[in-house]
Amino acid sequence: MDRIRIRGGRPLHGKIAISGAKNAALPLMAASLLTEETLILRNLPHLADIATMTHLLAQHGTEFSMAGEHPDGGHMGHVLKLRTGEITSTEAPYDIVRKMRASVLVLGPLLARRGQARVSLPGGCAIGTRPVDMHICGLETLGAEIDLDDGYIVARAPEGLQGGVVVFSQVSVGATENLLMAATLAKGDVVLENAAREPEVGDLANCLNRMGARIEGIGSDTLRIQGVDRLSGADYTVLPDRIEAATYAMAAAITGGVVELLGARPELMEAVAAALSRANVTMQPTACGVLVGAAGAGHKDSSPGDGLVGIDVTTAPYPGFPTDLQAQLMALMATATGAATITETIFENRFQHVPELMRMGADITVKGATAMVRGRGQSAGSGGGGLHGAPVMATDLRASVSLVLAGLAAEGETVINRVYHLDRGYERLEEKLSGCGADIVRLVD
Numbered sequence: 001m002d003r004i005r006i007r008g009g010r011p012l013h014g015k016i017a018i019s020g021a022k023n024a025a026l027p028l029m030a031a032s033l034l035t036e037e038t039l040i041l042r043n044l045p046h047l048a049d050i051a052t053m054t055h056l057l058a059q060h061g062t063e064f065s066m067a068g069e070h071p072d073g074g075h076m077g078h079v080l081k082l083r084t085g086e087i088t089s090t091e092a093p094y095d096i097v098r099k100m101r102a103s104v105l106v107l108g109p110l111l112a113r114r115g116q117a118r119v120s121l122p123g124g125c126a127i128g129t130r131p132v133d134m135h136i137c138g139l140e141t142l143g144a145e146i147d148l149d150d151g152y153i154v155a156r157a158p159e160g161l162q163g164g165v166v167v168f169s170q171v172s173v174g175a176t177e178n179l180l181m182a183a184t185l186a187k188g189d190v191v192l193e194n195a196a197r198e199p200e201v202g203d204l205a206n207c208l209n210r211m212g213a214r215i216e217g218i219g220s221d222t223l224r225i226q227g228v229d230r231l232s233g234a235d236y237t238v239l240p241d242r243i244e245a246a247t248y249a250m251a252a253a254i255t256g257g258v259v260e261l262l263g264a265r266p267e268l269m270e271a272v273a274a275a276l277s278r279a280n281v282t283m284q285p286t287a288c289g290v291l292v293g294a295a296g297a298g299h300k301d302s303s304p305g306d307g308l309v310g311i312d313v314t315t316a317p318y319p320g321f322p323t324d325l326q327a328q329l330m331a332l333m334a335t336a337t338g339a340a341t342i343t344e345t346i347f348e349n350r351f352q353h354v355p356e357l358m359r360m361g362a363d364i365t366v367k368g369a370t371a372m373v374r375g376r377g378q379s380a381g382s383g384g385g386g387l388h389g390a391p392v393m394a395t396d397l398r399a400s401v402s403l404v405l406a407g408l409a410a411e412g413e414t415v416i417n418r419v420y421h422l423d424r425g426y427e428r429l430e431e432k433l434s435g436c437g438a439d440i441v442r443l444v445d
């Protein structure tokens with residue numbers, strides 16, 4: 001299994017091109033099941049999760065062709081043509097679904113177009129139980145009959161899905177997306193209340209409208225969908241990845257560097273910018289993206305932890321601070337001056353990075369859903385923001401990248417195991433970071 005080796009303590013300086021958003025690309029790919037025409041998706045990132053979705057769709061009958069790279073040498077992602085002339089199988093097997101929870105997003109489209117689906121209960125990152133009860137209840141509200149059989153969701157709507165009002169008991173990105181896709185072909189009007197407002201949901205809704213759907217309320221927590229008989233193809237560009245962008249913003253800050261995030265959209269990162277600003281990190285819009293640096297960063301003797309101060313942050317659905325950045329923020333806070341508290345409200349088991357960060361010298365105490373981080377910034381004259389390198393590993397994507405951030409700041413060598421987690425969500429991570437001066441290499445066994 002590949003590992004990543006980082007020799008820390010080098011401030012990052014330069015530009016990083018932000019890829020297309022994984023969490024927008026996956027539902028957009030699933031949406032191709034809704035039409036027999038060709039859906040062209042641009043700016044898709046090269047990621048293991050995208051490959052997994054390709055395998056899943058292929059066995060439902062989707063045909064793919066690469067339509068080349070963007071003209072800037074691939075830095076704007078690739079272009080994929082997806083065409084599902086006929087759905088040849090309505091089963092999403094365990095072997096594929098277990099690799100990636102987002103596979104459950106084929107449920108809504110299969111049911112809407114074919115009136116039946118058999119989808120394995122999902123796996124994915126080990127960050128809590130992550131049930132799919134709201135996906136199921138929502139589809140039942142639209143008239144589907146659903147049973148659980150041997151680890152599979154078996155759904156039927158032989159006469160098609162109906163209109164209805166779905167009120168989500170909790171904000172769920174995936175349930176909103178599944179219901180949104182299903183509703184586009186319903187016989188009647190569908191209202192989704194307490195819908196997720198994440199920009200990736202908006203991206204899906206905009207693409208569906210481009211395909212002929214009638215969705216109103218995009219960006220709000222109430223989506224109104226007027227069902228149509230059929231959808232057509234479309235040509236759509238995936239929005240930039242705000243989680244990747246904010247991860248690199250924190251990489252710049254933790255190393256005492258200054259980085260421009262090319263293609264990043266500041267309006268999608270307001271909660272992050274507000275939190276980082278309290279921590280003494282500035283994010284300024286530029287003509288090409290966002291420029292990031294911690295207070296004091298960029299001076300010739302700036303070093304990890306410089307200028308950073310501890311802050312209190314609670315994760316929340318969009319427009320709040322994203323759970324997908326909680327682990328990265330914790331690494332940043334471990335190097336800051338003063339205490340920070342980080343409260344996780346979305347997933348119940350998302351502190352798996354804590355023991356690994358502690359092995360690198362972080363001072364963290366977890367009580368229930370809150371982690372208290374005592375920043376090492378002051379304990380210094382020590383370099384590395386008070387962190388030191390160590391062999392570490394993590395069990396999910398964002399936890400793994402938080403260890404990369406800690407490794408970039410730490411004194412000495414960090415080796416990160418189980419790199420496949422990073423490959424699920426960060427495109428060309430080593431290349432992007434080493435392009436800004438990081439000493440980071442992949443060790444291939």
Ligand code: UD1
Binds near residue numbers: 026101135171172
């Ligand atoms: C998506 C993102 C993931 C992000 C998460 C929250 C993708 C591919 N993944 O995951 O990166 O961390 O949103 O922003 O877009 N829940 C239920 N029942 C359900 C569905 C969800 O109880 O039927 C709970 C979950 O366990 C969790 C919360 O709702 O506690 C939010 O989960 P959800 O928004 O659905 O996450 P995903 O769509 O899986």
